[in-house]
Amino acid sequence: MCDLSDPKITSTYKAIVDGDPTDWMIMGYNNSRDVISFYEAGNQGLSEFRTKLTEEILFGYVRIEDRFILISYVPDQVSGVRRARTLVHSRSVAGLFQVHHAQLTASSMSDLSDINIRTRLKLGENQVPNRSRPPSLSERKRNSLQAKRRSLQQQDIPSMPSSPGSFVDTFEEAQEEIADEPPMPPPVTPSQLEAQRVAEMKQLEEQQRLAEQQRLAEEKRMEEQKRIEQLQLEERKRAEDQRRIEEQQRLDEQKRAEEQQLADQQQQKRLEEQKRLEEQKRLDEQKRLDEQRAQDQLLLDKTKRQQAEEKQRQLQQQLRDAEKSKGVLVEGVANIQLHTSPFWHRRFFTIRDKHLSLYTDHLSNQPLVIVDLTATVALRWADPEVDTFLSNAFVIINNDDSSYQVYVERQQDASTIFTALQSVIGAK
Known part of the structure; x- marks a missing residue:
């Protein structure tokens, strides 16, 4: 069984049967298994119907003149199972579309040519759709009358009635029957009877066939x-x-x-x-x-500390010796910035007899500046972020608010100078 409940199917079928301009429609499965849906309809006849067919299983209903045909379109590439299911469903379609003169299963456009369709519909013959209907009352009377006439012609002339009464009754009955029936046609010839017999035989053979x-x-x-x-x-x-x-x-x-x-x-x-x-x-x-690095660092720090202490001891001894001899404690080259100038100057210096003397170079005999270390109130290492922005620098501040920043490239040299100044300032 299949589902034909789409209302468009029945409404379009009624329009085609009732003689509306619409004269064909197409139905299909629309990707379902057993639900048949309305696809399309038109009013340009079989030629337009053929142009709307696609390579899928379709059902069509077409009116040509006063005839109707049901068409099942099953392309060659359709599988046997789907082809069989289509055959079963086509019977349900035929049961719904009871007004039809012929059914046709087609697999290509050539099967739907005008000649094939018109031949299948037997156009020109007096055929009624699908189911035969009983002849009308006038047809039955005509057939009955012709049968009576043939019977009368084939019988001998009847004998006269035995009595006038019976003759009168028969005559009156015949008169009444003749009055009810249309006028008698001309007598049928033997050749016409033979032709009629042959036609009836052919009709019987056709019915048997x-x-x-x-x-x-x-x-x-x-x-x-x-x-x-x-x-x-x-x-x-x-x-x-x-x-x-x-x-x-x-x-x-x-x-x-x-x-x-x-x-x-x-x-x-x-x-x-x-x-x-x-x-x-x-x-x-x-x-x-x-841990190993920490131990190594401790050992290294201890060694450096011992070396520094030893060097400090030696330096202090040198300073004491120099103090006794009034000689130079330390001399060298350093970068000096006075508190009155933003610029650094490279100067040769000497520390002797509690004074820091600054020269233009080591060849100069006359110092440019002599700093009295006995007036020093502070000696500290410089803060790189506040004072000089340089490492290896220290600051000397005297009680007259004068100050000097000293910068040396090597840390060891800076430590030596700083230690010498500490010794001198501490001994004042």
């Missing part, structure tokens, strides 16, 4: 129905087998996915554990190296 065709068609229909049912059974079995195979494949795939997920989780755990051990090993090694 049609009956045989109908019987064969019914047998063929039953065989086709059995074949379709067998195909449908096989199709259901194949579908069930396919569903079972797909379900098994799905279960197998699900099992493989679960096993793979478990393996991935275990692998992830192993990797995380390995990573944790490696990280712990790295941290232990880092800790060992840090």
